[in-house]
Amino acid sequence: MLSIIRERIRQGHRTAKYPQEAPTLPERFRGRPIIDQEKCPQGCQECLARCPFGALALRNNTLQIDLGRCLFCPECATSCPHGALSFSSDHRLAASQRQDLWTGEKEAQLASALNARMLRLFGRSLKLRQVSAGGCNACEADINVLGTLVFDLGRFGIQIVASPRHADGLLVTGPVTENMRSALLDTYAAVPEPKIVIASGACAITGGPFRNSPEVHNGIGDLLPIDLYIPGCPPHPYTVLDGLLRMLGRL
């Protein structure tokens, strides 16, 4: 007993003061990409060819990045001969609309709060059922981390529950393999109305690294209505937490 108390004192209090204090992230962390349009010359397509997943595109004559497809690898930034592309340490990436995941042209449109009725229902208590639909277990691992004492998801009134019947919505990871399609739809059907769906990670949004494999569905977009998109491969736990809190109107 004494040794437990001694260890307890030594381990100290470790819950982060988020969101009052900004999270400390590693120096090399790759968050929201930044495109310096002035440095990006017309006609150069160096970075476009570097991305095997087509996350970069020229839209309205400007270079833009689709965070839904981006795996946040360093390749495009290091290949840019003009130094126009870089990754910032901004972990805030989640959006409410699919088109808001395009970044580069205008101010980032972060996730907005649910409507008043949904906020009244879920604003103070949100129960989610997690479904891994072909995920590689990295998204799942960094969602699990939210339950540790560093993030302590429970203090925000958010909880991951064991049964879809006890849930207010689904938190889906993975590109939706053909073998998980019906299990995902059954789980969705078992959640009582009204319900929300969160697509967490590049796989769930667009298929991620497995995009266009004949065995996967390129994310949940064609199968379920999505209320929140959380980009990343996998999203950093703070990116997930930021998205959830924005959706609940807490940030």
Place this chain on the structure above:
Amino acid sequence: MMTPQEFGKIVKNPGTIALTALPVLAYSRFSELCLELCKEGGRIVAYFARPQPQGDDLELFAIIARCWEGELLILRCTIGRSFPSLTPLCPQLHLFEREIAETYGVIPTDHPWFKPVRFHRRWRAGSDAWNRGEERPLPGEMNYYQVEGEEVHEVAVGPVHAGVIEPGHFRFQCHGENVMHLEISLGYQHRGVEQLLIGGPHPASIFQLETVAGDTTAGHGSAYCMVLETLAGIAPSPRAEAIRAIALELERLANHVGDIGALAGDVGFLPTASYCGRLRGDYLNLTAEICGSRFSRGLLRPGGVGFDLDEELATRMLQRLVAIEKETRGAIELFFDAPSALARMERIGALSIDDAEALGMVGVAARACGLTRDVRLHYPYGGYIQTYDHCVIEDSGDVFARANIRRREIYKSLHWLKKSLRDLPQGGVRSELPPLAADTLAVAMVEGWRGELVQVGITDRTGKFDRYKIIDPSFHNWSGLALALREQQISDFPLCNKSFNLSYCGFDL
């Protein structure tokens, strides 16, 4: 007795052999040699087929490890629509043969446990091994082993589980609380990785290998890079190899520490559960210091590594590591010092060394049964050459043994890591990758945190992948979990499962 003309041999890891140097045997001779080698203590590390360029026949490859000689023997033969199963005489082949049947529609006759593995469409036209017709097979649809009797009941769990965990289906045959048999049916995570690699290496391939099993990115990523490098005839710089090994050990530490925390949570010992949950994150954050990603994404690149680890960063990581080590030891020792916690782990889910050997188990689960199986020891590679001289073994084969292997490996790994961070070799970290050798078979083995992972690439005459085989340690070890559950209480399943902590996606591919 086998003659040297009958097989190929690789003595390096990674290593290659030209296909022309691999004689094509008749299946009868091939099977004789396979069985003979396994009887002499050989172990199947890979067993797979590929279609022949012409005709309907398949070419079958067996890669057999003779661990204490540090060599891999490679056998090759052709098979037609059916071939006599070797599983009754060599149980470690049971999944390999089923996998070949599922992929190409061929039949290993008299296979004693003939069921699909991943429930996908076969890769080529023609008949199905289970006569399932042209419709896509439904996951989990197969004949399960069933026990009948008045007080016998069946418990079915999954594919969607209660926790934040990957999908899989488990069927327990129970008599009261007692589990008589557990059958595990997977395939829900099947993304078709091996098929995506045919014709590669493609620009997307490295990203798919990084996510074969996302908790083993450094493991699978390293093995893939090793296959490409050995095919291209280059070796990465010693500095790059050291950084890869550091990433592998950080991955091992994060997962082992997390697993001990999870075991503590499952037996209700909350202090260690909560400390280890946090400490796992500290190790992941150390990986992120190197490459920006907590899961080594972007670090492993063919020809070397994507990020350098300069002296200033190495010093900073060392300082952090010293602080984290103290807390890790405190959290773990608390758990292993509590008689009530130990009593929940001892003699639970025990597996005998004979069963583990028969199933061809690897890694933590095999070492917990007393088997000396560690790629770093038998087939040292990269940063482990001449730096690794320990292999942690336990012999009770129970939950405690699997927990204690992790605890001891954490301490060994911390020691190794501090030393490596202090003496990082100088030099560059990445070189260009020349074109790959044509008509060549390459094998790379890595000791991931779960155990031995193997990747085999065979190139065609243009140097593109004609077949790429990935074997995650979980492929061997899931059957071990099923066996460990026999005569246990069903309520101990979560604890047993956690003590193995196998990968679903690594198995499903």
